[in-house]
Amino acid sequence: MKKTKIKTKKKNYKLRNKTDQIHELSQLTYNAENLTSQNIKKIRDFKVQSEIINNIIIGDCLDIMKKVEDNTFDMIFADPPYNMQLQNELYRPNNTKVNGVDDNWDQFESFKHYDDFTKEWLKEAKRIMKKNATLWVIGSYHNIFRVGNILQDLGFWILNDVHWIKSNPMPNFKG
Numbered sequence: 001m002k003k004t005k006i007k008t009k010k011k012n013y014k015l016r017n018k019t020d021q022i023h024e025l026s027q028l029t030y031n032a033e034n035l036t037s038q039n040i041k042k043i044r045d046f047k048v049q050s051e052i053i054n055n056i057i058i059g060d061c062l063d064i065m066k067k068v069e070d071n072t073f074d075m076i077f078a079d080p081p082y083n084m085q086l087q088n089e090l091y092r093p094n095n096t097k098v099n100g101v102d103d104n105w106d107q108f109e110s111f112k113h114y115d116d117f118t119k120e121w122l123k124e125a126k127r128i129m130k131k132n133a134t135l136w137v138i139g140s141y142h143n144i145f146r147v148g149n150i151l152q153d154l155g156f157w158i159l160n161d162v163h164w165i166k167s168n169p170m171p172n173f174k175g
């Protein structure tokens with residue numbers, strides 16, 4: 001029932017004024033969130049390919065992706081580790097100290113280790129993407145140029161470089 005509602009609203013979109021559009025957008029988001037909480041399960045493994053649809057699979061992406069068939073996805077959105085390790089102390093302009101990411105998943109011995117990890121997940125991602133699928137990868141200046149290099153080496157075609165302009169971004173830190 002909710003699916004039909006979303007479809008109808010999208011169809012009439014151009015006829016409505018700005019305020020209605022904003023209201024409808026928030027309504028669509030609300031409906032999408034409801035659908036999510038109702039239907040999506042967190043699972044640790046899957047036996048048949050159909051189980052990956054509308055579920056969250058918890059695990060190491062390097063293992064999980066290997067189990068997915070070729071040419072499966074229309075879009076992959078990834079926010080991988082940024083290898084954001086700080087060699088020295090880093091302070092914000094207001095003198096508050098920046099804590100680097102100290103979780104294990106962001107610890108790589110060297111750029112080579114980070115690049116090997118990146119190549120591995122991107123290769124698998126490419127295999128499980130359909131031929132005209134899209135990949136979005138988030139990064140920071142710590143890793144995104146390495147990711148871009150590897151993307152090109154693997155034969156991805158870079159279409160867009162989307163920037164998020166923040167008021168207090170990393171390069172403005174001092175230290």
Ligand SMILES: C[S@@+](CC[C@H](N)C(=O)[O-])C[C@H]1O[C@@H](n2cnc3c(N)ncnc32)[C@H](O)[C@@H]1O
Pocket residue numbers: 059060061062079080081082105
């Ligand atoms: C930059 S953070 C992304 C955080 C995410 N956008 C969020 O809002 O929670 C990188 C994430 O990748 C996860 N991660 C790192 N290595 C992974 C791997 N091999 N397989 C699956 N997830 C991994 C980490 O646990 C971490 O949550």
